[in-house]
Amino acid sequence: MELIGALLFLLSVMLIIGVLTTKFSSRLGLPALILFLLGGMILNQFIYFDNVQMTQFIGTLALIIILFDGGTQTKWGRIRPILGPASSLATVGVLITSFATGIAAMYILDFSLLEGLLLGAIVGSTDAAAVFSVLGNKNFNKRLTSTLEAESGSNDPMAVFLTVILIEMIQIPETSIWIAFGGFFLQMGLGLILGMALGKITVFVINKINLDISGLYPVLAMGAAVFTYAVTDSLGGSGLLAVYVMAVFVGNSDLTHRFSILRFNEGFAWMMQIVMFTLLGLLVFPKQLTDVLWEGILIAIILMFIARPIAVFISMVFMKFDLKQKLFISWAGLKGAVPIVLATYPIIAGLENSNLIFNTVFFVVLISALIQGSTLSWLAEKLRLTGAEEDGNASIELINLGNTDSEIMKISIPKNSPAVGITLIDLKLPDDTLIIGINRNKKLMTPTGTSILAKGDTVFVLSDKENRKAAKLALLGSNEETEMYT
The missing domain is CATH 1.20.1530.20 (Na+/H+ antiporter like fold)
Structure with a gap:
């Protein structure tokens, strides 16, 4: 048991020190x-x-x-x-x-x-x-x-x-x-x-x-x-x-x-x-x-x-x-x-x-x-090879809500989205689909019917599984990013 305890202690020290060193490595510029x-x-x-x-x-x-x-x-x-x-x-x-x-x-x-x-x-x-x-x-x-x-x-x-x-x-x-x-x-x-x-x-x-x-x-x-x-x-x-x-x-x-x-x-x-x-x-x-x-x-x-x-x-x-x-x-x-x-x-x-x-x-x-x-x-x-901030790539993540049929989708709004400049009340979302949060410029906003979406926004959408595709089409359009996730 002493050996097992020593090995577990060693493993825990390795993981803790490893996680902490990632902070120092980024500051020092080292991998x-x-x-x-x-x-x-x-x-x-x-x-x-x-x-x-x-x-x-x-x-x-x-x-x-x-x-x-x-x-x-x-x-x-x-x-x-x-x-x-x-x-x-x-x-x-x-x-x-x-x-x-x-x-x-x-x-x-x-x-x-x-x-x-x-x-x-x-x-x-x-x-x-x-x-x-x-x-x-x-x-x-x-x-x-x-x-x-x-x-x-x-x-x-x-x-x-x-x-x-x-x-x-x-x-x-x-x-x-x-x-x-x-x-x-x-x-x-x-x-x-x-x-x-x-x-x-x-x-x-x-x-x-x-x-x-x-x-x-x-x-x-x-x-x-x-x-x-x-x-x-x-x-x-x-x-x-x-x-x-x-x-x-x-x-x-x-x-x-x-x-x-x-x-x-x-x-x-x-x-x-x-x-x-x-x-x-x-x-x-x-x-x-x-x-x-x-x-x-x-x-x-x-x-x-x-x-x-x-x-x-x-x-x-x-x-x-x-x-x-x-x-x-x-x-x-x-x-x-x-x-x-x-x-x-x-x-x-x-x-x-x-x-x-x-x-x-x-x-x-x-x-x-x-x-x-x-x-x-x-x-x-x-060499001037640093890139600009991304604003046009759609990103979708799904958060499953336990044993229900509903999920929360995290969708980044690209610049060519049909939802840009539209109020939430005018969005043609499927029934029983709600936008429950908007992340804009690293600030989380509480959405209302008069909220207007802008390019680069990240929205959190509560939707049934069967309505995911329709919700994405409303927020992303029929572009390549949408097709990639359907």
Whole structure:
């Protein structure tokens, strides 16, 4: 019992400190993951932890939850125009980054070619957890933000594939690279197809099932995300890609209990980030990092200033992005949990230089997140890539009222809404539908019949489930945003 009590005390301290550090990280301009990693490294001095398998399992579970949270909050209307550049960055970009970094690592660390390429593959992808946390609350250009979020959410399959195939080639030199690349396209295809299919099934189940306890709907949605990964992975597809695709579909559907599901996802994703990064920090011994100090710094510099920019400019050569935008995307190639989790693969596989690879990757991630993450806002301002305040994107959230057929919808009024300039008494809302609150300029107003709606208002609408579509049409019109939620 003493051990259980000590572990529970440790977990509680990790969560409390983790939540508090998010406040300090935003003030210091640092990604929160840096503080979590450092916290784990400090705890490492008092607690001995070297369970790589457990860390890999928890890391994979955390990535599923983080991707699900990021995907559900991604607006399809934003990412659809940038699917081309995001897909190119997620495939060709990762391949070029991995190759360039791997060649450098081969000479710097005196590795064989395959070992160098393995390290390059491990750090080749941008990290969804890092990107979502850094970009989420910043006023960057929305097109760039959408491109980076879509890239980070979909580029893990390429990094995982390269890591696994290179480990196999090191262990079994006869492995055919061409057959392996055929397997990659199979993984991507299955990930896309199963992600879409399971996303559609998830939306149908959540909207049709009537649970007695409304708090179970977020648990159902999270279970569906883990199920999507497990099924896709067992069938030979990319589980992480399937989860992201499924989450985007779920997040952009007309979903009951949407509000509670998204809020639960957000809190759970943060909790998993805290636990995951702290555990990853526990695996690292600071004294071992000094053994790869200059090598890690040199590889990180090559990755940030040479490999990533080359990959971005080549993979986006035919894309409609100007020089400033490409420079920003180059600098936003943040590294985080995915490279460190992938760095556990060589350890489990028993490769000769696995510990050296792990420590070097950890050092590279630390430098990348510390330098790039803390300077993104500054660079965006210098390049004049900060975006304007949003006023035209409809946002709908549903708050279910227990076991009733009624829900509260939270709807942001776009500038082209037919309700703009109309008094509430003149709105053609369905019967038994009421506007119970108006949020304007961060102030909550009590609505009356003479209240006039303005663009940018957020209204809270009490409506029966069967009247949701008609109420949204009255407030949003028959625009693309309305169709996306119907």
